[in-house]
Amino acid sequence: MKLNKIMDQKNADAILITNMLNVRYFSGFTGTTGVVLATGEKRYFITDFRYTEQADAQVVPNGFEVVREDRQPLERVAELLKENSVKRLAIEDTSVSLSQFRSFEKNFEGIDFVDLGDIFLRERMIKTPEEIEIIREAARITDEAFAAIKPLIKEGAVEKDLSTELEYQMKKRGADGPSFDIIVASNYRSAMPHGVASEKKLESEGFVKFDFGCFYKGYASDMTRTIYLGSNPTEKHLEVYNTVREAQELAVKSVKAGVTTRELDRIAREYIEGKGYGEYFAHGLGHGIGLQIHEYPGVSFKAEEIVLEENMVITIEPGIYLEGFGGVRIEDDIVVKRDGYEILNGTTKDLVKL
Numbered sequence: 001m002k003l004n005k006i007m008d009q010k011n012a013d014a015i016l017i018t019n020m021l022n023v024r025y026f027s028g029f030t031g032t033t034g035v036v037l038a039t040g041e042k043r044y045f046i047t048d049f050r051y052t053e054q055a056d057a058q059v060v061p062n063g064f065e066v067v068r069e070d071r072q073p074l075e076r077v078a079e080l081l082k083e084n085s086v087k088r089l090a091i092e093d094t095s096v097s098l099s100q101f102r103s104f105e106k107n108f109e110g111i112d113f114v115d116l117g118d119i120f121l122r123e124r125m126i127k128t129p130e131e132i133e134i135i136r137e138a139a140r141i142t143d144e145a146f147a148a149i150k151p152l153i154k155e156g157a158v159e160k161d162l163s164t165e166l167e168y169q170m171k172k173r174g175a176d177g178p179s180f181d182i183i184v185a186s187n188y189r190s191a192m193p194h195g196v197a198s199e200k201k202l203e204s205e206g207f208v209k210f211d212f213g214c215f216y217k218g219y220a221s222d223m224t225r226t227i228y229l230g231s232n233p234t235e236k237h238l239e240v241y242n243t244v245r246e247a248q249e250l251a252v253k254s255v256k257a258g259v260t261t262r263e264l265d266r267i268a269r270e271y272i273e274g275k276g277y278g279e280y281f282a283h284g285l286g287h288g289i290g291l292q293i294h295e296y297p298g299v300s301f302k303a304e305e306i307v308l309e310e311n312m313v314i315t316i317e318p319g320i321y322l323e324g325f326g327g328v329r330i331e332d333d334i335v336v337k338r339d340g341y342e343i344l345n346g347t348t349k350d351l352v353k354l
């Protein structure tokens with residue numbers, strides 16, 4: 001099992017998991033309180049009386065023993081460490097707070113701590129078929145919600161009203177909630193890469209950028225579409241839109257196992273540079289998605305270069321942002337296949353004029 005492999009790699013006798021996303025990933029527990037302690041032979045899930053019933057249902061099938069502890073859970077962890085003669089304990093140094101670490105030191109006397117670093121993020125990069133199925137559904141909900149609000153996208157509509165409606169439409173279709181603050185950015189605001197919906201009203205002519213997604217069964221989707229509101233886009237509007245679209249599709253078509261994240265970024269970036277807009281595409285091309293909206297691998301010239309593997313799920317989202325004029329970004333969620341890719345979003349990338 002994965003956790004034993006990690007213990008070997010880190011030369012640790014046990015792993016303590018306190019980050020709830022990783023608790024969920026390894027144990028299946030979806031509640032808000034509980035810690036995992038894994039030793040070479042044992043898998044403990046420690047929680048209090050509020051969650052024991054849920055834990056029995058969710059973690060026992062995954063080989064975990066539920067340990068009820070109504071005092072401080074760390075006191076019980078300390079006992080379990082003794083019982084199992086643990087000397088070296090691996091911890092999530094990237095998410096443990098300093099005060100948590102102080103209480104580890106206080107409770108776990110004589111234990112050496114080993115940092116896990118980003119090893120869980122690396123494990124989580126490659127999705128199981130079950131995880132991909134959930135993300136596929138999350139993307140489908142996102143598509144449907146966007147289609148549902150189309151009639152509301154018109155001159156005078158308030159950006160925030162559109163984001164509220166998107167959230168409602170996603171939840172109505174089974175989403176837990178939005179996967180981040182929904183971006184609805186019209187006209188000059190569309191030039192802001194992260195223009196979260198504001199009180200601004202949509203104007204009679206111009207771009208409107210929507211970047212949103214949902215959490216469904218704990219997993220994120222993420223999609224961006226830019227539409228043109230009105231009937232008279234200028235040559236420049238069309239050129240900017242078509243440049244982003246072409247760059248996005250070039251990069252998507254290049255996705256397959258064996259290609260690196262930086263190669264993908266370069267393909268889109270060189271195309272946009274060739275059209276003279278290079279300096280207006282200053283962010284990375286994309287990112288992994290999963291239990292978090294931004295996961296490994298970063299698909300960016302700024303991030304570590306990672307060779308894509310089958311069943312990674314990434315976004316591809318180039319953009320061009322012209323201050324005072326407007327901006328365009330187009331984003332899909334992509335499953336990496338051995339010899340290609342699968343696009344999870346079904347929403348058209350043709351320039352939609354409303």
Ligand SMILES: [Mn+2]
Nearest residue numbers: 222315317331
């Ligand atoms: Mn994204």
